[in-house]
Amino acid sequence: xxxxLSPRAKVLVYGTMCVLLIPFVFPTWWMVTSSFKPVSDIxxxxxxxxxxxxxxxTYGQVFTLQPFAKQYWNSAYIAAVVTAGTMGISSMAGYxxxxxxxxxxxxxxxxxxLGLLIPSEVTIVPLxxxxxxxxxxxxxxxxxxxPIFGAPSVFATFVMRQFFISLPVExxxxxxxxxxxxxxxxxxxALPLARPALASVAIFTFLHSWNLYLEPIVFLSSADxxxxxxxxxxxxxxxxxxxxxxxxxxxxxxxxxxxIVFIIAQKHFVEGLAHTGLKG
Numbered sequence: 001x002x003x004x005l006s007p008r009a010k011v012l013v014y015g016t017m018c019v020l021l022i023p024f025v026f027p028t029w030w031m032v033t034s035s036f037k038p039v040s041d042i043x044x045x046x047x048x049x050x051x052x053x054x055x056x057x058t059y060g061q062v063f064t065l066q067p068f069a070k071q072y073w074n075s076a077y078i079a080a081v082v083t084a085g086t087m088g089i090s091s092m093a094g095y096x097x098x099x100x101x102x103x104x105x106x107x108x109x110x111x112x113x114l115g116l117l118i119p120s121e122v123t124i125v126p127l128x129x130x131x132x133x134x135x136x137x138x139x140x141x142x143x144x145x146x147p148i149f150g151a152p153s154v155f156a157t158f159v160m161r162q163f164f165i166s167l168p169v170e171x172x173x174x175x176x177x178x179x180x181x182x183x184x185x186x187x188x189x190a191l192p193l194a195r196p197a198l199a200s201v202a203i204f205t206f207l208h209s210w211n212l213y214l215e216p217i218v219f220l221s222s223a224d225x226x227x228x229x230x231x232x233x234x235x236x237x238x239x240x241x242x243x244x245x246x247x248x249x250x251x252x253x254x255x256x257x258x259x260i261v262f263i264i265a266q267k268h269f270v271e272g273l274a275h276t277g278l279k280g
Contacts, residue, residue: 001237028255035059035249058249062235065243067224070249071231076257078143078227079209079230085148086156086205087198092155093153094160099172109161110240124218131219142219143212143227156201162191163197206261210254228254 029049032043036054062068066229096102097109129144147153167190175185191198214231223234232250235243 023082031243031255032249032252035252037244039244042248055245058245059253061246062250062253066231068231068253069230070224072253074140074225075210075229075254078140079206081097081144082147082152082209083202085144086153087201089148090153090156090160090201091191091194091198092186093157094162095164095190096219097157097161098164099190100182111158112154115151116158118151120151120214122213128218137218137219138221138225140225143209143215146215147205147209147212152205153274156205159201159204160194160197163194168192203262207258212256233254 024270028049033049033051035058036056037048037051038055041048041052093112111200127142127146128137131137136142149200171189171193172185175189180188212227216227216230220230223231226234228250232247232254235250237243
């Protein structure tokens, strides 16, 4: 039976949660409010929780000092393509490892998982040489292909496999009796039921691609091709020092899509993580 907390217990629980929330909320609050402050007020002590005056010109300067709108679009479409590609490949691979019996399936899956143990810094030089020979340096192709076929896709494949293992086999057996092929069972039955896991994969993949930093600074050299993490480092004054209020304004704009995506898909995100831990 579900027990109801007493009013005193509710106050205690909610008060504790509010206190624990401060270390997570304060940095974001400081970033947003400081984007409206002059530089002299940003590092004032004690910190000003609310600006004395709101200066909106910093957000205009974000788009005038750099081709920020173009860079924003670069990050948006790359993240969207990477997310869609990873969801497609990982869902098919995860279903194959979970449901199709083929020789050395477990051994192959273990080899695939080894991709998670290889740091991206180890492979960045050979990847650069490969894309240089293919004429893809200073293009967005490395930022699309590497995540789709690299570690993010491996993790997504693991998540999808765990979810498909948890699905009742009887659903597929009934569909097979009705004459559905393996591919139709996957697309009409397994995939629609995997929406929570797909939401988890989408959030993880989108966040990884959106925050990607090492690969852009290696493969990109033109400002109009930069993505947002690389663009944030370009807001400097004539002496090379950071323009803090403008950088914070750009960082605030950069964080918005991630927050929106998580708020929209948080329910499916939590459900997907719960289901992936049901079976090994």
